[in-house]
Amino acid sequence: MTKRPALGIVLLSVALATGACSASVGTPQVDKSEVASQISTQLAEKIGEPPDDVTCPENLDAEVGATITCLLTEEGTEYDVTATVTSVDGESANFDIKVADVPNN
Numbered sequence: 001m002t003k004r005p006a007l008g009i010v011l012l013s014v015a016l017a018t019g020a021c022s023a024s025v026g027t028p029q030v031d032k033s034e035v036a037s038q039i040s041t042q043l044a045e046k047i048g049e050p051p052d053d054v055t056c057p058e059n060l061d062a063e064v065g066a067t068i069t070c071l072l073t074e075e076g077t078e079y080d081v082t083a084t085v086t087s088v089d090g091e092s093a094n095f096d097i098k099v100a101d102v103p104n105n
Helices: 032-047
Strands: 011-017 053-055 067-074 077-089 092-099
Touching: 032 053, 032 067, 032 077, 032 092
Parallel strands: none
Antiparallel strands: 011 092, 053 067, 067 077, 077 092
């Protein structure tokens, strides 16, 4: 049986292209599946392997201060993971990721 590293509190910075964003009128958005994918990729780089699953309920507005809370599942335990946009530069939205330090009930 492989023991995975604990997630604990993880804070990462991620840059996403808004090219995968919705083209609706108004604020550009990064597709929820792209946000989930980048969260998983960045956590894999930080802890050595990706979590079992990450899902986000909606797209992330590509504007500074916008947040989304996604659900991370690791070995049957669920954690909230929050992505907060820190800057937008052209077609790139940069955001920080914070994994909750305690699992959801």
